[in-house]
Structures are given as C-alpha cells and as structure tokens.
Amino acid sequence: MFFREYCEFIEALYIIYYSKMNDYEKNINYRKIRKSYEEFGKINNDFEEIYDEITTGAVYNLKESDLTFLRRYNGLLLSISRLLNLKIKLHYLDNCTFVKKMYSVELIDDKYHCLQCDNSNQNLFFSFENNSLKTTYCRRCIDFGRSDDNFIKFHINIPVSKIEAPKKPNVRLSDVQEIASERLVENTEKNLSTLVWAVCGAGKTEIVYEVIYQAILENKTICLAIPRRDVVKELSERFYRDFSGYPISVLHGEEKVLEESNFYIMTTHQLVKYYNYFDIVIIDEVDAFPYSGDECLENGAKTSLKNNGVIVFLSATPSNKIKASVDEVIKIPIRYHRYLLPVPKIKIEKTEVFDFTKRCKFIEKFIKERLARDRRILIFVPEIGMCETAVLYLKRSFSDNILIDFVYSEDENRSEKIKEFYNRKIDVLVTTTILERGVTFDYLDVIIFDTKHINFTKSALIQISGRVGRKDYDNSGDIVFLSDKISREMKAAIKEIEYMNNLAKYRKLNRR
Numbered sequence: 001m002f003f004r005e006y007c008e009f010i011e012a013l014y015i016i017y018y019s020k021m022n023d024y025e026k027n028i029n030y031r032k033i034r035k036s037y038e039e040f041g042k043i044n045n046d047f048e049e050i051y052d053e054i055t056t057g058a059v060y061n062l063k064e065s066d067l068t069f070l071r072r073y074n075g076l077l078l079s080i081s082r083l084l085n086l087k088i089k090l091h092y093l094d095n096c097t098f099v100k101k102m103y104s105v106e107l108i109d110d111k112y113h114c115l116q117c118d119n120s121n122q123n124l125f126f127s128f129e130n131n132s133l134k135t136t137y138c139r140r141c142i143d144f145g146r147s148d149d150n151f152i153k154f155h156i157n158i159p160v161s162k163i164e165a166p167k168k169p170n171v172r173l174s175d176v177q178e179i180a181s182e183r184l185v186e187n188t189e190k191n192l193s194t195l196v197w198a199v200c201g202a203g204k205t206e207i208v209y210e211v212i213y214q215a216i217l218e219n220k221t222i223c224l225a226i227p228r229r230d231v232v233k234e235l236s237e238r239f240y241r242d243f244s245g246y247p248i249s250v251l252h253g254e255e256k257v258l259e260e261s262n263f264y265i266m267t268t269h270q271l272v273k274y275y276n277y278f279d280i281v282i283i284d285e286v287d288a289f290p291y292s293g294d295e296c297l298e299n300g301a302k303t304s305l306k307n308n309g310v311i312v313f314l315s316a317t318p319s320n321k322i323k324a325s326v327d328e329v330i331k332i333p334i335r336y337h338r339y340l341l342p343v344p345k346i347k348i349e350k351t352e353v354f355d356f357t358k359r360c361k362f363i364e365k366f367i368k369e370r371l372a373r374d375r376r377i378l379i380f381v382p383e384i385g386m387c388e389t390a391v392l393y394l395k396r397s398f399s400d401n402i403l404i405d406f407v408y409s410e411d412e413n414r415s416e417k418i419k420e421f422y423n424r425k426i427d428v429l430v431t432t433t434i435l436e437r438g439v440t441f442d443y444l445d446v447i448i449f450d451t452k453h454i455n456f457t458k459s460a461l462i463q464i465s466g467r468v469g470r471k472d473y474d475n476s477g478d479i480v481f482l483s484d485k486i487s488r489e490m491k492a493a494i495k496e497i498e499y500m501n502n503l504a505k506y507r508k509l510n511r512r
C-alpha cells in the first residue's frame with residue numbers, strides 16, 4: 001500500500017485520477033504528466049509503478065496490516081496530499097469498503113453545505129476556476145484545510161477490534177457527583193444531550209468517568225474535547241493513569257498520539273477535523289476561549305458526531321445559548337468539600353487609583369493583613385499592559401521582603417512563576433485572566449483590580465472567584481471586586497454565585 005519516494009508527479013496523477021473528468025480527458029492528462037516527468041529527467045520508480053497501475057486499472061485489496069495502520073486515521077476527512085504525506089498509494093483504497101470518498105462541500109437544493117464546519121451561510125462560500133473547472137470552497141474553516149466540492153476527501157472508518165477494557169477506574173464520588181454521573185449515563189443511553197453545570201471546585205471531570213467507561217465497554221467511540229491545550233495535556237495524564245493500560249489517542253497542536261482506540265482526548269480545534277465518527281462527544285469548559293463564540297469550532301464539534309451521536313457539555317459558567325441548546329441541564333451547586341462558594345465583595349475606590357496616580361490604602365492594608373496570616377494574594381488586572389505598572393505601584397508601598405511579581409499569557413517564564421507562587425516563593429502575583437481557571441492554590445485571597453473593565457465578563461468573574469477556598473482545610477477566603485463603578489457583569493456574577501449557594505442550601509447539600 002505504501003510507496004517510498006514522493007515526487008510531485010505522483011500527486012498530479014492522483015489529482016487527475018480522482019477528478020471529475022471523463023476517462024478520455026483523464027488519459028490525455030496522464031500522458032501530459034508522463035511527458036513532463038520524462039522531460040524532468042529524474043527517475044522515480046514509484047511514479048512509474050503508480051502510473052502503470054492506474055492507467056491499466058489494476059485492482060488491489062488491502063492486507064490486515066494495512067487496515068491496522070489506517071485505523072488510527074478513523075473519522076478524519078483526509079485530503080489527497082495528507083495521504084501522500086503518509087506515503088500511501090491512494091488507489092489501493094479504492095476497493096476498501098471502510099474508506100468512503102466524498103467531497104466535503106455538498107450542493108443540496110442549490111445551496112452549498114460544508115461537512116467540515118457545518119457552514120451553510122452562502123456568503124462564506126467562494127469559487128475559483130482553473131482550466132474552466134469551477135471549485136467552490138468554504139471560507140469559514142479554511143484554517144483547517146480547504147473544504148471544497150472538487151477535490152476528493154477520504155473518510156476512513158475501519159471497525160476497531162474489541163480492545164480489552166481497562167479496570168473500572170478507582171475514583172470516589174460524592175453522593176452529589178454520583179447522582180449526576182448516573183443521570184449522565186442514562187441520558188447518553190437515551191440519546192439526550194446534557195449540560196453539566198457545576199460550580200468551580202465541584203469535580204466535574206470525575207462525573208464523566210462513568211460515561212467514558214461505559215462507552216468503552218460498549219465499544220462506542222468517545223471524545224473528550226477541551227478548548228485549551230494545556231488542559232488536554234493535564235487530563236490525558238490523568239486518564240492514562242486512571243484507565244491504566246487502555247490506549248488513548250491524544251491530539252493537540254503540538255503533538256498527536258494516534259492509537260488504535262475508541263477513546264480520544266483532544267482540543268476542540270482538532271475535533272473540527274473529524275466527521276461523522278463519534279458516538280459521544282464531551283466538551284469540557286464549553287464557555288472558554290477559543291471555543292465559545294467561534295462558530296467554526298462550535299459547529300465543527302457537531303459534525304464530528306455520528307447522526308445519532310450525543311453531546312455533553314461541562315461548564316461552571318455556561319452561556320444561555322448552551323443552556324438552551326441541550327435536552328437537560330444537571331446543576332451541581334456545591335463544591336466537592338461541601339462548603340458554600342465564597343461570595344465576592346465590592347469595594348469602590350476613586351478613579352485615580354486605577355490609573356495608578358493615587359495610592360490605595362485599601363490594597364496596602366489588604367495585602368499586609370493577609371500576609372500576616374500566612375495567606376497569598378492574586379491580583380487580577382484587565383490588560384497585559386497593566387501588569388508591570390501594577391507591580392511597580394505595589395512595590396512602592398512595601399519593603400523588599402514582600403515578593404511581588406506578575407505573569408501573563410506570553411510570559412516566557414509563565415510556568416516557572418506559577419510554580420514559584422505555588423511554592424510560596426512569590427507572595428503577591430499580579431496576573432491577567434490567564435489564571436482565571438484551571439489553577440488551585442490554598443490559602444488564597446483575590447483582588448480583581450478595575451473590575452468594571454470590559455474584559456471582566458460575568459463568567460470570568462465567576463471563574464476567578466472560583467479560585468478561592470477550594471480545599472477542604474481552607475474552604476473560604478476573600479474576593480474583592482475593586483472598582484470605581486459597578487458594572488452589570490459584577491452584579492450578575494455575584495447574583496449567580498448567590499443563586500448556586502441558595503440552591504445548595506435549598507437542596508440541603510452544604511455542611512453547616
């Protein structure tokens with residue numbers, strides 16, 4: 001099935017071979033390519049072999065080892081050049097019933113539809129002509145590889161032989177998690193889409209273990225997708241450990257580990273490249289950048305599902321759109337340790353504080369008091385440009401004994417600084433919203449500086465507040481919204497946190 005040495009004449013042959021031309025036109029073009037190849041003068045045995053094979057119409061069948069190789073590309077829409085990168089002789093796939101050839105832009109009732117990103121907005125389709133042959137492609141998902149109506153894509157779906165199931169993962173669920181987990185299994189079996197709306201610190205990852213485990217037992221294909229790459233890495237390590245011995249395909253921008261497996265963990269970005277393949281797709285942090293608000297990613301996730309596939313969303317701060325899109329919302333209003341969420345307090349200061357022209361006694365006192373009690377402080381600022389100024393501003397008020405630093409997304413020493421803060425080598429860390437989720441520090445208090453700023457959305461504020469009091473032994477702390485005005489988002493964030501606390505109290509879930 002493989003060739004050894006790529007040359008562009010091989011690609012040219014296959015483009016003609018899989019084009020919409022009739023046999024007569026194809027033969028003319030084959031001869032043209034052959035002539036160019038001969039003029040080029042460098043012998044390539046693979047080209048000559050492939051030329052003879054496709055012009056004589058020889059028929060091939062794949063071997064078991066070929067299927068094993070191809071199986072890891074299951075579910076992807078592979079272009080001619082992508083397969084040639086794998087050094088596959090494409091015409092070997094012609095007789096394989098598990099390989100479907102298709103165009104990823106289809107025309108239905110005079111309207112274009114993109115299979116890659118589910119786009120049907122006609123304004124986002126563009127056409128070009130080459131040798132009087134018109135190609136129409138989808139602009140919306142162009143970053144994921146061109147999806148068009150003229151160049152064939154190969155969709156591979158070779159049944160995965162039953163892999164030995166892992167031992168049931170050993171995770172202990174609280175009774176609240178247990179109920180949610182059971183409900184989720186029921187819903188996916190009934191093909192009902194579900195949103196698990198769980199407060200920060202509720203342990204939402206544990207809740208999907210059972211669904212994933214059941215899917216593996218039933219030989220279903222399942223994908224856990226997350227917008228952020230570092231979370232993919234983190235979660236994959238966790239699942240490697242807890243589903244010990246079971247192969248897992250893990251895909252993100254920097255690395256792609258494709259196994260012969262039914263269980264995938266990937267970024268939502270990678271998920272767009274899959275088509276009609278998964279029985280269950282779980283999207284964690286569905287409200288997070290870059291997934292949320294990106295139609296291409298949002299709809300691309302849907303096309304990765306089989307027709308009767310089912311979707312599960314997980315979030316601490318779901319949008320109304322997500323809430324409305326599912327069959328059921330399961331709310332988990334209490335944290336794993338069963339203490340209520342700390343509620344932010346608003347502190348109004350003069351506008352000059354926020355352009356650093358006036359000292360802020362409140363911040364000074366706040367920091368001193370907390371450090372005296374051996375706690376640590378995160379100060380969130382709305383823009384990267386404010387980090388350094390804020391640190392200088394704070395350093396004016398404190399001696400060198402107090403260690404103050406800042407971190408932001410493009411910071412080269414980002415992970416080291418976070419580690420230092422974790423190991424208490426930094427007392428006060430000024431940060432942008434990059435630390436709004438995914439981090440846990442005990443004995444933490446938080447100030448959100450200039451909270452009314454447009455970058456502090458309701459969900460960002462809830463996520464930031466969710467960093468505080470995450471441990472059983474340190475289950476509370478202070479969150480201060482420091483601002484010169486009260487924004488709608490500030491009010492809405494506090495309201496939602498109080499709503500979840502009241503719901504927990506109403507259901508008698510909290511410790512007293």
Ligand SMILES: [Zn+2]
Nearest residue numbers: 114117138141
């Ligand atoms: Zn598209």
